[in-house]
Amino acid sequence: MIIFPTIIALSLVLYIYYKVAILKTKDPLTQSYFNAKSRICLGSFVFFFAINQYLFYETQISLFIGIILLVLGGMQLNLGFKEVKHYRNEWKRLNPSS
Incomplete structure (x- = not known):
């Protein structure tokens, strides 16, 4: 079963990526969006x-x-998907030209 270790490693790498991306951006909305993705x-x-x-x-x-x-993982996933949807809609509302 090589698929589960691959998914685990990929999700850990993406988690670290999004946490570092939070530090690089200054916009609070983008930080919240990256936090939801993480x-x-x-x-x-x-x-x-x-x-x-x-x-x-x-x-x-x-x-x-x-x-x-x-x-616990399912709760994190559910909350993360709800937050991503919310912050994506907020970004579209604040930036209608894009």
Whole structure:
């Protein structure tokens, strides 16, 4: 199963990328948008990490910890998608010419 480690590594790299991008920009709206994108990457990291750990160990304790991490990762993903949608609409509202 090479797909889960690939997704985990990619989401971790994108999380770090968006956190560094927050530091490079001065616009608060863009910073909030990048923070929402990084929240999506963090949520996908935790979500797929939980699935990968259960598939790797297949024990009862990894199932319980995996369920907790799945819920936390899903919550991060959900909140991140809502924030991205909100900040994208705000940017379109403030910049109608683009």
